[in-house]
Amino acid sequence: WSQLFVFMLATFIGLGVIRRVSRLLHTPLMSLTNAISAIAVVGSILIAGEQESTLTTVLGTVAVAASMTNIVSGFLLTDRMLKMFKTKERGR
Amino acid sequence: WSQLFVFMLATFIGLGVIRRVSRLLHTPLMSLTNAISAIAVVGSILIAGEQESTLTTVLGTVAVAASMTNIVSGFLLTDRMLKMFKTKERGR
Amino acid sequence: MSALAIDHLIEVTYFAAAVLFILSLRWLNHPRTARRGVYAGVVGMLAAIVGTLMAPEIVGYSWIVVAFVVGTVLGIPLALVPLTAVPQRTALSHSFGGLAAGLVGVAKYSLWMDQGQLTSYRTGAIALECILGFLTFTGSLMAAGKLQEVLPQRPITYPHQNVANLALLAIAVAAGIYMTVNPTAWAAFAIVIVLSLVFGVLLIIPIGGADMPTVISLLNSYAGLSAVAMGFVLQNKLLITAGALDGSSGFILSVIMCRAMNRSFTNVLFGAFGQVQAKAQAGEAKTVKSATPQDVADVLLNADRVVIVPGYGMAVAQAQHRVHELYDALTKRGIDVKFAIHPVAGRMPGHMNVLLAEAEIPYEALVEMDDINPEMPQTDVALVVGANDVVNPAARHDKSSPIYGMPIIDVDRARTVVAIKRSMNPGFAGIDNELYYADQTMMAFGDAKQVLGDVVKAVAGEGAGAAA
């Protein structure tokens, strides 16, 4: 139940926060949330690290690699895009 | 820890939601949150109902009465105030 | 039904309640949806209560029913107080909230003590709950007393006051920590309780009546936090959620107020604001133009754009209905009438809005300070009804003034200013207002309700005269 509670609250936050994200930044938003949801890495690491059986270790390792890819590319790409947004002052 | 988590998330929601409450309604807001925080009644009921010892029963009963007062007056007052807010159309 | 099933059912009701509470506050963001918000809140509360009543621990309902009845009997009159008394009423119910939290804390402690189930986590949470709860209890009572004027409004100060208070709080906290470390040290718990109660009183004594609203919403957030602490004690997520919502709301409101008065929390809490100011007296006799209701009526009728600035005085005089009559009379003659609402006009946030709403003035006509000020220079008449500090130009230029820097409504930029008040007495900040001595200002002395009534009559008369 506490899990459900957390889910409910987090969803409220998500809906509230995302709706206020400026239209300008919807593309960066997509890649950022992308990176954030790669938090799945946490679960993957545990599985890859426990090394209970070859199967789980392999699955875990692949999962970690996949998540890691999203983390790295997600954050890098977002920052790369945001760097581009210039205001009049800074722009020229 | 899950308690802390819930607290953190709920606070984020609170800050987000309250900030968007219209200035018009700050007085009703106060009495509404007042009623809502009277949810303490939940805890009080359990104590008054368990009847473990006279002391706790008395304390619990007083607590229930106090919370109940806030619930009743809080919601009634809020609604009474909100009833007053009329737009041009409905107003006249 | 199996105990497990019941537990789940209860969880469901709590979950639903939490959702409904959040929605309830969401819907409050616009008058159109606001009432739905209240209903959501009510339903949520009912769900939570029904759910709790199903709990298997409960052996007897007699006392609960009694308490329900008592609470309802007390609650209904509290809901019907005149709007001017709402601040006191709010303070009072905060104290109830604090009391409930504190008592539950004590009860839980004694229970777990008997059952030898006290853990550091539990006593720690209980200590927090009781400190917050009890200081909110006494503090809010004091605040209510000051607002109801059964207690002296002026701040009472004595040397080393703040130091002493903080020391007191420090001891209470220390005792709290001690009982966290040795859960069964009930003596420490007793100290916590007593000191919190005392601290609540001492905290309010040095604070002037004008700052009560800010203090109230601060206490509001304390009440919320004590509910949160109770949630930690009882491991109840609904309590934590609702408490957190309440806590943040109180916090935000007090921040808004402080900003609108350009003051800091510390200044509000320890500034002993609102003591009699020497300089108020020091004003050498300046001349004041006083005007009859007839004069006021003439000025208003010759205007195209009128801005009405209500203040605490309108609340005291219950003049909002006269204001509405005037509004109608003038708009009927094609005069453009707006209301300028200062965020801290009156004695609580949104005070003026509620009063004018009560008088059925459409809320579209109420304009916030920042939106109205640019229009002031194009305004022919600014009618100040029992407002004082919020229109005191000293806030803009007089660095020595205690309200310097507080944003105000720039009525002094209007062509003519008409101020309705009973005397030359200062407002809540206790300071003189140069506005009343300005050339373009006319003072209509008397009770706001009285004066406005005459003005309305005069206006009507004029109208007839014009018609004839």
Next chain:
Amino acid sequence: MSALAIDHLIEVTYFAAAVLFILSLRWLNHPRTARRGVYAGVVGMLAAIVGTLMAPEIVGYSWIVVAFVVGTVLGIPLALVPLTAVPQRTALSHSFGGLAAGLVGVAKYSLWMDQGQLTSYRTGAIALECILGFLTFTGSLMAAGKLQEVLPQRPITYPHQNVANLALLAIAVAAGIYMTVNPTAWAAFAIVIVLSLVFGVLLIIPIGGADMPTVISLLNSYAGLSAVAMGFVLQNKLLITAGALDGSSGFILSVIMCRAMNRSFTNVLFGAFGQVQAKAQAGEAKTVKSATPQDVADVLLNADRVVIVPGYGMAVAQAQHRVHELYDALTKRGIDVKFAIHPVAGRMPGHMNVLLAEAEIPYEALVEMDDINPEMPQTDVALVVGANDVVNPAARHDKSSPIYGMPIIDVDRARTVVAIKRSMNPGFAGIDNELYYADQTMMAFGDAKQVLGDVVKAVAGEGAGAAA
């Protein structure tokens, strides 16, 4: 350090990570604070990873390190794709996310199976995790393929398609429920996995390329929800929080897009939108005014107010830098130049904003559709750079048009319209655009980059001429 202490430490890092993630999204609400948001996200992620690595369960780090290296090596190139390829890249990473979730689900299932610790709660959560994870995996791969045009863009349809798909999903869900009831029924789990993978493919096949962006963000929210499910499996609140944030973001974006196209979810998912439209051909030969870059330059130089409407074509042609040059050249001559950004111009939300930002055009110059449309009648020249559907007046009046009701930028209300595109080919909606046949419209055919380059030269020439 005691195991308990470590557990607490880990909880702390997770807690911090959750806070940072929320702040990170908050700060994204304005370009000024956006980058801080990214850093918050990075720090949060590091905290969570470090925390996890401290977990006592972990016996060997070798594989983890390997995976980190692989992930980084794969990730860096994916971060450097050209901006036009961002949609594909996003789809691809959703599929990775889905894959990770699915695999963890499988692994957990086999683990608990061996240890005989499967409970209904666990298998239920795992089923949910795997359905969402695996369908996101294959579905996103398909989407990426279509966007990268390695797969056919046009929707592939066959009779009873939707029925069949839904039936498939129904079976998968049924199997999931079955394994929830009998946790050790691994065969049911196998069915769940296979069907989810297949369903992901079949879901995308009938959807046209133009709808991919919407689908992507829908898959985005699925990816998020699968992370949530994983959180339920592992009883990890951080996963639940982050997943929920991701889920709601994907959901909101797709809603925004659907609204901006005036389409419903069902229509997007099952509408097989974007098939070759008969009527596109049926247009009887209408006349088109075509113009040289020189003509365009003249028109622009004689204008006071110019609005540039970029579309997918600008992205394809990578013409944003030429656009910037033109912007500078015109503003230097005191011509007022604005950009009108349609919410679904291009192939993903905010696509145009990023491209123009890349070309260092200050974001103050970018105006949203609703704000620019009222200004259109006062606009001398509307320069349409590779936009088509988003400026198709048919959306306003032609009930039979597939994009009827989609809000558009009213370039047809400007005095003159200049449209740059390579041919008379339709846009992604696959429909003809009457705008190009209107009297006030001039068509400048050719690759946007090419054409704009010439226009800029011409403008410069004129300027010199004027100067001389």
